[in-house]
Amino acid sequence: MGTGPKRRCFVILLVFLCFLIRHRSSAEKVLLVPLPTANSHWMALAKIGRALVDKGHIVTVVVSEDIVEKRRTDWPDFQFEAFQDKGTHTRLQDMQDQAFSSAKVLSLYKFIEVIDGYSEESKQYCSVLLGDRNLLDRLKTSQCSVVISDSFFPCGAILSAHLDIRVPHIAVTLVELYLLDEKATGVPLPLSYVPSIATDFTDDMTFVQRLQNIVLSTLDSTISPWVAGRLYDELVHKYIGEEETIQSVTSRTDLWLYCRTDNVLDYPRPTMPNMVQVGGLNVRRPHPLSEDMEAFVQSSGDDGVIVVSFGSMVKTMSTERREVFAAAFARLRQKVVWRYLGEKPTGLGNNTKLLAWLPQNDLIAHPKTRAFITHAGSNGLYEALHHGVPMVCLPLFGDQPANAARVVARGLGVKLDFSTVTAEQLYQAILHVVTNNRYCMILHTICEVNAGKHSLYSIIRFISFSTFYVLFRSYRETAIRLSRLHRDQPQSPMERAVWWIEHVIKHGRLPHLRARAVELPWYQYYLLDVAVFLFGVCSAVLGTVWYSCSFFCRTICCKSGAKLKSQ
Incomplete structure (x- = not known):
């Protein structure tokens, strides 16, 4: 082989090696902290992980040892860090199956009771996870670029802060159990048209619904963060610092990916720059059926x-x-x-x-x-x-x-x-x-009237309604x-989620996207200190005017009285 062909082969090999090195250098380490159970939550997080793998990143998932083999089989593209959960995962799974495996409507009281028991056991799961020194040492050594966790499970925020306070944290939200995101994002929620997730109201509420919405939202936003503090503040004090709380740790979250909302299906409401709607990221191109x-x-x-x-x-x-x-x-x-x-x-x-x-x-x-x-x-x-x-x-x-x-x-x-x-x-x-064609329903009802199943009045009323409604789509x-x-x-919801995650990885923490409201105490957020000051100023001005007028009137009256006496 001549010198020319050898040189061309060398150049091609060099370009190929440069490509591999460049591709490898763009790969970042991503740590996923999923909810212990609930397959729908895991699927949302896992699909984000798979999209990141497709972009060349290395994704590691923290799971309990009893399910790590199943996860490896189902998701071979991921790396896994397992730990001994001391039976907490099995107990959580049993709780979930007992409460939700049979389709039934749960009353509010029963649902709260189930969630309370699940939350207590989830806290124990988190305690075991954070207490595994070997696991934490391995995670610290890996030096991940970002931690992505399910906000339903606040342990992810604690783990992220414990590993390295400088590492960005991203929360993926399907349902926010403890409403920590309200304070963490600083987003205003006008209760006149933003319905509580605990209701089935729309953004067009009656007076009674608005009244119920205010009561439920106020109770929920007060009690839920308190419950989170009761469960997780002890772990935060132990692994982060005595001055920290689960709310303060969660408030450091750099990005919130909301999987439940989008601009088409959700009602318009205020948002912050670090709140990204990715509703529908679970949807993919359909595969042929069997x-x-x-x-x-x-x-x-x-x-x-x-x-x-x-x-x-x-x-x-x-x-x-x-x-x-x-x-x-x-x-x-x-x-x-x-x-x-x-x-x-x-x-x-x-x-x-x-x-x-x-x-x-x-x-x-x-x-x-x-x-x-x-x-x-x-x-x-x-x-x-x-x-x-x-x-x-x-x-x-x-x-x-x-x-x-x-x-x-x-x-x-x-x-x-x-x-x-x-x-x-x-x-x-x-x-x-x-x-x-809604007229088919009319014909069906006419047949039932002929069979004696409906009165003539009901069919006339139904035809009138159907004829009116058929004008619409x-x-x-x-x-x-x-x-x-x-x-x-x-962008598709998944492309948008991946873009934002890579944006966080590239630029690190994004304090310019976080509202100052996150750092304000409640009396400053609601301008109560300003209100008290203005009330004091107004009171002082009105008091001065009142005193001046009273003094002037007394002076005039005294002079008039003295003049009358002299006459």
Whole structure:
């Protein structure tokens, strides 16, 4: 081989090595601190991690030893740091399964009781994690560039501050349990049009709803941070400093990624520069269905398919509820794909397929999907919004009633009460959402009148309402229109999340994005010191004027009295 070819090979090899070195130097170490349980929370954090891996970064996840092998199998692109959790993860999983594995509406009292027990055990999990010196030494040695944690689990903020106060911390938020973000971001929340997540109100509230909203929001924003302090302040004192609290540690968070909100589905409200809406980051391009699933979907013909899922935590229903659902589905002309792990309902129709797991995003994206029956969890809600599929919502607990209220307010679907809905009501709701031509519903009701099921007055009233309502868009048309709005962004939600994370990695902590309100004491934030000063000044001025007038009047009166006496 001549000198020329050797030189060309050397140059090519040198360029290739330079490319590898440059690519490797751009790789940053990212530490993920997930919630111990709740698969929907983990999936949001894991998908962000996978997107960062695709960008060339190294992602490490902190998990307990009893699930590390499953995580390695499911997510081979990640590195894992495991620790002995002393049984806390198993107890947390048992609590979750006992409370949420069977679909049912939890009362506010019962939900608070469940969350209180879960929070206590989560604190123990955090205590064991922070107490593992070998784990902390390994994490410190790795020198990560950023820590990303689930805000539902405040332990991530403590771990980040303990490892290195200079390392940026990013919070991924699906539901903010302790409302620490309100103080941590300093964002104002006008209760006249910003509904509490504990309600199903919209931004258009009546007087009574505004009154309820003020009471609930005030109680929640007072009690929740106090509960967080009761649970985690001791750990903060031990691992960060005596002068610190869980609120002060959380307030150092550089970036908040809100997975539950976006500009299309959420109500407009104030935000801060370090609050980034990434609702829908869980949505991905659909993959082809399996051969048998595709065959089942195609067998539906022009009628299409209804997808039914109540989330990853819910596995079964009571006998009475599952028979109600099965009876309603059996009456449909559409095929039904139902994620259900419990005993097979006796009234299950031939049109319904039960699955222990289903490719939810791929099914919702399928052209033959006509509606999505859901508990109104954030992940499924944004999949339906992205792919333009209307919904029938049966919320169960947590933020689901508030999510369902947003669906109804935007015209994306209807809301039903899971505990009391009948097979007839569910069937009519699905028909109402699926049918693009609402006159079909009128004809259906006319047939029922002829069969003696309704009075003449009720059919006339129904026809009047339906004739008026048909002037407006159908749910399907509204879903498609909102889907176009949701997709029409300079970046997808995931691209936006990754851009901001890399922005934080590149520039370090971002104090210029944090509002000064975070550092103000409450009396300064609400301008009470200014109010007291102005009140004092006004009082002094008014008092001086009053005293001067009184003195002047007394002087005049005295002179007048003296003059009268002299006369």
